[in-house]
Amino acid sequence: MRNMKYEITRDYINIGNSRSGQSIQDVQFIVSHDTGNPGSSAYGNRNYFENTNPSSSAHTFIDDKYILEIIPLDEKAWHVRYNVSTDNRRYGVNANDAAIAVELCYGGNISFEDAYNRYVWYHAYLVDKFNLNPDENIVGHSTLDPSRRTDPQNALNRHGVSWNDFLNDVDNAYRKYFEGEENLPEPVVGGASVELPIGKGDRGEFVRDIQKDLIKAGYSLPNYGADAIFGSETERAVMRFQRDYHLAVDGLVGQQTLGQLKEVTNSSKASNDFPLPNGILQKGDEGAEVKQVQRALKRLNFDPRYIDGIYGSLTEDAVSRFQSMFSALENDGIYGPNTKRFMEMELEDL
Template sequence: MSDYPITYDYIDSKWRQRPGGNRLPRYGVAHDTGNPGSTARQNVNYFNRQNLSSSAHAFVDDREIIVMIPFTEKAYHVRYDVSDANDWAIGIELCYGGQINFKEAYKRYVWLWAYLCNRFNFNPRTQIKGHYMLDPTRRSDPINAFSKNQITWNQFINDVQKRVGQPIMTAPTTIILREGDRGENVTEVQRQLSYLGYYKDSIDGSFGPNTRNAVIQFQREQNLIVDGIVGPMTFGALNDAYENKESKEPLQRGDQGTRVETLQRQLTSLGYTPGPLDGRFGPQTESAVRAFQRDQGLAIDGSFGPLTMAALNNALTSHAASEDAPSVPKPSPANETLYRVQVGVFESERNAQELASKVRGQGFDVTVIPFPKADP
């Protein structure tokens, strides 16, 4: 399966459906649009022209993957009364039906989920949820789109799992910004250039001469084509440089953000107690770092610097290997019997699908099979 380009086309932050926030995603929710024939571009355009009560992070069809809300921001894609997904999950919508080639759209959908699993260290089997699992009485997506194309939930997860096990390059990006442009993408470029020390002016979302000069300086130092235009190569290099520098910055008491929350989660997984997973490097997190440093024979200063980072990565790798060690299966009796449950016959396909959705929510694989009525 080849890699696919991702188009980052963020909707305006003035809209209610882009609530903002800065969090490290904990899991993902798989959706379908429920609107057969609507493309990724049509959906993004719809969400970028008025205040709405719902949203998603990205839309995928047979031609494009478009991210309209940064993955580290919140989005309104699941009801608050059934889940915390709006605060902590990435919502991805699959476009289907009409003139959309489902096979191609599905390939991109699987690829994007594998990309996200690699990027945010998700386990597909436990950290990708179907919308129908979280809101079984009201929603059936993405099973709605899957079932029309003979795809089961288990098959989808298996497809993602297989792709996670293969090398995935950083997704190429479709974006071109130049002097005179305005908007959220320009703001993001300015923010990254500022963090890297190239841009000294105000971060205002307006691509002016100072932004262009900063881009030129960055391109020159990165041995890129020097034209002052942020195209796919420059945008990708900028993202890589930003993430590389940010990931190596030491963390210490008083720091906040997604990297701190990641550290807290990692320490917790190893049995330490950094306190609430709130992204705040307070006394409890510092105490947990000190305890880890003591156990690893490192200098005990409570700061999460390069040596502690390396030791933590090694500890996490060893911990994951021990958890993944195969267990010896319990032998089954030779005469073991399996049982199939047949629920009943429904006059309405909707009623059948609603019950099937509830049963799937309990972890079972369910198929609704249509058949003609018998003659009276």
């Protein structure tokens, strides 16, 4: 039984120094890393490896929004020095030749809890996928290269998680999500299409984002937290927020409340991670620029389903759904300068 609690985004970088294209014959273990760069997001790292193309890499970067595979799992990544010997002693093979490298993004605006839960689940997913033993086949980069590396313990420890806690959590996640040891409720699937206003009874990732923003803005949700379910507690927090900012106090998150909330919590500069192309793109277009638009749409929760560089019906629909949020935009599903400007504003506000 495989429970895909989280979505995995596969958005591979091009072949080059970072991605050799050499195949892994047999995946035998997982090397757990952290990025060592607080605040850098999964897509921020992807952009770095794609654009700077250093002779190092990892398969997967995980933050509070994405489990992002940038190198296919049947290809090698360059994440442990070849001349360290711990991997050879422990597993009889060099890590680069037989291991999947998983990087935890942390710090800055990244919610550790959300990133960590994804990191744990993804390790369990790999354990299941490659028939590994969670107690023996997961190793920290610091264990393989102790003279130079402290990851991922550095990131884990600063949030009160020990290496053993982490292994236990992976073990539990594996049993829970992949061996079906507990009766699980249906996972809440993130709302791909969002219709405003959002109110009591709604649920999904968009609700969770609103809840996180409320908490960030100082409107605590003491009993339920950011649980992705819009209940009475969330409604009351929205009403307090609306009262404080002189909005209509109806407990519904519509355009104005959402805009105000984003303004108050405006902090990260997500637009840097998702540069948008100039010009006009529409159905039938293909290429890297279409991919940029698809990535940004996904980041904005207007999921085009595939980041494949093909402007098909799903992308057109996602653009059109985005446009329908703003009365200033024509709802034609065509990406142009006006849509770009609004997408940039929304990315800035994340």
